Amino acid sequence: MGENIGAAARAMWNFGLDRMSIVAPRDGWPNPRAVAMASGAGRLLDEARLVRSTSEAVADAAFVYATTARSRELKKDVVTPLVAMQDAATRIAGGQGVAVLFGPERAGLQNDDVARANAIISVPVNPEFPSLNLAQCVLLTAYEWHRASGSAPRRRREPTEFAAASHAEVEHLASHYEDRLQDAGFFFPPEKAAGMKQTLRNLWSRMPLTSADVQVFHGILRQIVRWKERDD
């Protein structure tokens, strides 16, 4: 179905894959429904290779993966998308071409197609509900490819504005609270005061405070004290 081909193109391009081959599409080619579904990934369809057989589609590849829901072809390695795409990244870095075969929505790949593959990709789904559609299967494989190929952005956290507060800043904040709470009679009874102060110090030092956070906590305390004093 055209819709499934279009959705597969979107799933590929979400993770930077753009080389699609289409084997003997049921409804001919080009297919306006595929184009409508692909929207922003339409370029993949324009540039897709139209071929008559699976064998032609993977002719250039040195290593071929077939995706199946059930692993009918037990004589081959059956691996997860993760393992497959890590292997693919290694092969490609070594100059090999790698192809992944996806079957049509309902029927999946035919045994003849699976037979051409060097290994099988099977997504480890919930055995009670193994209902991935074609585009979802492409999505998960492309997602793993993206990660394995090393293009995943590292964990972001903005540098300067969100810099962790210095020890001196946290110390100053702790003293500010300790002093005002002392005035407010928080540390009571006296024999427990030392322990309570330590609990508070521990609390501040355990929090991952930024310089900006420290200013907010100063501001909170200052405003409440001002409120009190205004009424005095």
Add this chain to the structure above:
Amino acid sequence: MGENIGAAARAMWNFGLDRMSIVAPRDGWPNPRAVAMASGAGRLLDEARLVRSTSEAVADAAFVYATTARSRELKKDVVTPLVAMQDAATRIAGGQGVAVLFGPERAGLQNDDVARANAIISVPVNPEFPSLNLAQCVLLTAYEWHRASGSAPRRRREPTEFAAASHAEVEHLASHYEDRLQDAGFFFPPEKAAGMKQTLRNLWSRMPLTSADVQVFHGILRQIVRWKERDD
């Protein structure tokens, strides 16, 4: 849209997740379109909790992830689904409840929702084509959950004294400060009040507070207000 809720249910159940809460669905609930789309995952919809607010949805969770396409909320950690679900598996093994928030198809989560989260999940997509839909985002997160939960390193269960505060406890703490600071005239000028409140919510939700810490912060505020009132 009902279809998106149904597709999200399918994506969850494909990887064994079945606890869904639905916040104020646009078209009411139950929704026959959601049921039609969910097909084999209909049980998730039957058992879904219908709640009025995001805050109610995540009340029992000690740690909340929000998913966003763009990381508007840069002061929080932005992590991949992989890192998030490994962390979630560790937290859950340690007895903490973890929730993941997903926004509606087009608009995504509102800033107020993101403000309640402890960290952000962002899928590292192709920057030229970042077009994941809701169900795809759920699918990738559930996929990573399935993998992480199968291999989660067990962690010593923390003694209760150090138990992470629940979302409801932190929410209550945030409201306590917000209310007193409102009385104290902290949110000034009025046109900045909403932003200042959001900054504060973000601050509280970023802190790794234990239940004991929450009590200390309540105690600090209560004592200072009592101090003020004593003098009134």
